[in-house]
Amino acid sequence: MRGAQGDLLRLVAAGHAESRAELARLSGLAASSVSLRVEELIGSGLLVEEGAGTSRGGRRPRRLRLSPGAGLLAVADLGAHHARLGLLDLSGTPLVVEERPCDILEGPEATIDWMAAAFEDLLAAHAPPGVPLRGVGTGVPGPVDPATGRVVAPSRMPGWNNFPVADRLAAHFDLPVLVENDANLMAAGEARAWPKCETLMVLKAGSGIGCGVIVNGALHRGRGAAGDISHVRVRSDSSVTCSCGHDDCLEAYASGAALMSVLGEQGIEVRRPADVVALVENGVPEATALVRNAGRLIGEVLTVLVNFINPDAIVVGGSLSPAEPLIASIRAAVYERCLPLATRDLEISTTRSGPDAALLGAGSLLLDAVLA
Amino acid sequence: MRGAQGDLLRLVAAGHAESRAELARLSGLAASSVSLRVEELIGSGLLVEEGAGTSRGGRRPRRLRLSPGAGLLAVADLGAHHARLGLLDLSGTPLVVEERPCDILEGPEATIDWMAAAFEDLLAAHAPPGVPLRGVGTGVPGPVDPATGRVVAPSRMPGWNNFPVADRLAAHFDLPVLVENDANLMAAGEARAWPKCETLMVLKAGSGIGCGVIVNGALHRGRGAAGDISHVRVRSDSSVTCSCGHDDCLEAYASGAALMSVLGEQGIEVRRPADVVALVENGVPEATALVRNAGRLIGEVLTVLVNFINPDAIVVGGSLSPAEPLIASIRAAVYERCLPLATRDLEISTTRSGPDAALLGAGSLLLDAVLA
DNA sequence: CGGCCTATCTTCGATTTCGAAGGAAGTTGG
DNA sequence: CCAACTTCCTTCGAAATCGAAGATAGGCCG
Numbered sequence: 001m002r003g004a005q006g007d008l009l010r011l012v013a014a015g016h017a018e019s020r021a022e023l024a025r026l027s028g029l030a031a032s033s034v035s036l037r038v039e040e041l042i043g044s045g046l047l048v049e050e051g052a053g054t055s056r057g058g059r060r061p062r063r064l065r066l067s068p069g070a071g072l073l074a075v076a077d078l079g080a081h082h083a084r085l086g087l088l089d090l091s092g093t094p095l096v097v098e099e100r101p102c103d104i105l106e107g108p109e110a111t112i113d114w115m116a117a118a119f120e121d122l123l124a125a126h127a128p129p130g131v132p133l134r135g136v137g138t139g140v141p142g143p144v145d146p147a148t149g150r151v152v153a154p155s156r157m158p159g160w161n162n163f164p165v166a167d168r169l170a171a172h173f174d175l176p177v178l179v180e181n182d183a184n185l186m187a188a189g190e191a192r193a194w195p196k197c198e199t200l201m202v203l204k205a206g207s208g209i210g211c212g213v214i215v216n217g218a219l220h221r222g223r224g225a226a227g228d229i230s231h232v233r234v235r236s237d238s239s240v241t242c243s244c245g246h247d248d249c250l251e252a253y254a255s256g257a258a259l260m261s262v263l264g265e266q267g268i269e270v271r272r273p274a275d276v277v278a279l280v281e282n283g284v285p286e287a288t289a290l291v292r293n294a295g296r297l298i299g300e301v302l303t304v305l306v307n308f309i310n311p312d313a314i315v316v317g318g319s320l321s322p323a324e325p326l327i328a329s330i331r332a333a334v335y336e337r338c339l340p341l342a343t344r345d346l347e348i349s350t351t352r353s354g355p356d357a358a359l360l361g362a363g364s365l366l367l368d369a370v371l372a
Numbered sequence: 373m374r375g376a377q378g379d380l381l382r383l384v385a386a387g388h389a390e391s392r393a394e395l396a397r398l399s400g401l402a403a404s405s406v407s408l409r410v411e412e413l414i415g416s417g418l419l420v421e422e423g424a425g426t427s428r429g430g431r432r433p434r435r436l437r438l439s440p441g442a443g444l445l446a447v448a449d450l451g452a453h454h455a456r457l458g459l460l461d462l463s464g465t466p467l468v469v470e471e472r473p474c475d476i477l478e479g480p481e482a483t484i485d486w487m488a489a490a491f492e493d494l495l496a497a498h499a500p501p502g503v504p505l506r507g508v509g510t511g512v513p514g515p516v517d518p519a520t521g522r523v524v525a526p527s528r529m530p531g532w533n534n535f536p537v538a539d540r541l542a543a544h545f546d547l548p549v550l551v552e553n554d555a556n557l558m559a560a561g562e563a564r565a566w567p568k569c570e571t572l573m574v575l576k577a578g579s580g581i582g583c584g585v586i587v588n589g590a591l592h593r594g595r596g597a598a599g600d601i602s603h604v605r606v607r608s609d610s611s612v613t614c615s616c617g618h619d620d621c622l623e624a625y626a627s628g629a630a631l632m633s634v635l636g637e638q639g640i641e642v643r644r645p646a647d648v649v650a651l652v653e654n655g656v657p658e659a660t661a662l663v664r665n666a667g668r669l670i671g672e673v674l675t676v677l678v679n680f681i682n683p684d685a686i687v688v689g690g691s692l693s694p695a696e697p698l699i700a701s702i703r704a705a706v707y708e709r710c711l712p713l714a715t716r717d718l719e720i721s722t723t724r725s726g727p728d729a730a731l732l733g734a735g736s737l738l739l740d741a742v743l744a
Numbered sequence: 745c746g747g748c749c750t751a752t753c754t755t756c757g758a759t760t761t762c763g764a765a766g767g768a769a770g771t772t773g774g
Numbered sequence: 775c776c777a778a779c780t781t782c783c784t785t786c787g788a789a790a791t792c793g794a795a796g797a798t799a800g801g802c803c804g
Contacts, residue, residue, distance in 0.1 A: 004790095019752075019753090020752075020753065021752055024753095030792045030793065031752085031753070031754085031792095031793090032754070032755080032792070033791050035753060035754060035755095036790090055752095055799090056750085056752095057751060057801065057802090058750035058799080058800065058801075059750080059752045059753075059798065059800050059801090060800060061751080061752060062752080062753080143713055152713055153712060199594060213681075215592060216590070220571075220587060220588070222571060222681060222682020222683070223682045223716075225713040226680065226682040227680060228680065228714070229680060232679065233607075233672075233675075233709065235607065244711075301676065303604070304604045305676070305677070307604065308598065309592070309680075310593075310594020310595040310597055310598040337605065339597055339600060341524055341595055342595060342597050342600070344595075345595075391783095392782075393782055393783075396783095401761075402761060402762045404762070404763075405760080407784060407785095408760090408761090424769095424770095427780090427781075427782095428771095428780080428782095429771060429772085430770055430771070430779080430782065431768065431781050432781085434782080434783080
């Protein structure tokens, strides 16, 4: 899928272009060249022409789509106790998504081999015959060195430090492989749902707190830890030491794990962040107060970042995100304290992509590798 | 200077390429095409061939430079009481730089007309005959809407709110015009001096506190206020109300203006941030303690941003930056509290471009507009 | 219903770009 | 000093790209 040809496919797959005319506008190529190229791509079975689009005042465009037979992507989002796994077509539409229990404490080798087997499962059960697998990707709950695909200094993945996850996956599938932090994948997934936003902050509020940053439409990786907000010192009366060794990290107060531990001390049994959400929805005052406080702390941290980055939107996802008081108090803190220039037109809302955001993000990033 | 031709010129002007071979590598064009294009550019007097470069193991390259006659850029950096003005050639080398007193309180019309007259002065005195002015740019000490070139809600520029600075300048010179926040220009200028750094935070510590952000090699503007760190709430025992209406903003504790006001209360007369630096260098303990505290507060704010953005370097400039304790305490705070992954290989140091950084940055950004 | 307008897509000759081959001008190492 | 190798740059036929003109197909409106 060489360069210029790949550019056209990418534009169609990413949903940016639906017709030859749009391709010409976005790719910068002449309309005639686009027509030629598209004809070739249709000839080789990668694109299909499908009906007509809506008119913009003239002749209706002939709508282009990626052929369902163009290929599949196998993607996963690895959590501490569960993994979501899915198959996508090249335009990122899920064919199937499953959640399976799995334990990353069994170590990287076992977990990745398990993942490879799960992918084979899914392919056997759901892949249409003759459609090739074109790429494999996974999110992991820790920092990933973007250059090497290794996990680096993960606090929630004991035994995984410096493990070459990408290499191990590539040993199973001789294909483009993507390994990325889970919050970053979520951000990449949301980015597709917010096409008008160039700069985006995507917060993952689950048992941990993660954040992914989209700058200028592209995921910002930094050295692999970009987006980390969990170890920021928060203003607090008491003093708690975080697992990172510092005092009063945001994570120690506002993460799902922290909330659960406080609730546990109060004799309220919770096992997953979703249980906290349920308590809030049932009006349990202890849970509501805790969540509201967590939102305020998160919001105060976001305040600094919003002034600095001026995002177009802040998207809140993760298993804690359905709790209304969380996002309400985040909003309150940000709108109250940020510069007017930074908050006018700033949207703060919950995920548009839902629980599959990270899988969709993996698909979106993988596409670039596959069509390079 | 149409597209592809402009790309080649830009690569030479920005100092990225010095030979046809380098141009071919960086532009992605075939070597033969580059040769053709370069021949045309030499023919039209924009490029000149000048001696030979150093061999990389084979034939020596024929060094290319922008012709000194290719054009000039007039650039300024507007401060509260002074303006730096300069003329640059298209590769960003200063022909002349001057500092002149000027008072932005006289309002935008008067100030911009004054600036235009000053540019005419400089051109009459220093421009080689026949070399055309190709672009005009200025930095202003407030937020600028990147789309319109208007100043937006500036706290230190009363009377300038929403004034179309770019339009007024364009009325004097019918040329590409650039108007940008001063800290952003400084960041753009430093970026050229840190070519290996993709992500850069440039702090301007003067009478105010500003910051410019380079992400992926390009200036990040956001909505025009990106990089603002002055109105972040800091941890403090006392309570000070900032001009923005909130309490305990960084600016109210750590800006040059704040330091000067505290020193004044202690009976120590200072008139400019540079006087504070002199006091520190002379070992006046009150000044040293104040500066050290300012560095700590700034450092604690940077902590959050470093974890989030993972810059390759933090560059400190501005009139307060020569004060050693300032940068020392910034370093201490950042290295102590940030994630190891974010601080390994993170460089924190003072400006490489010196006091002309903003002018050089204006040149660098203008070049893109001129060669578009 | 029938012009008129707009937008999409194709055709085809002119132009640009490519890339393989080769010449030019060095360095390196015996 | 000479042969082998690198890198830089140009030459020239082949291939891709462009762009103007035209064909196609719809919307809009009297």
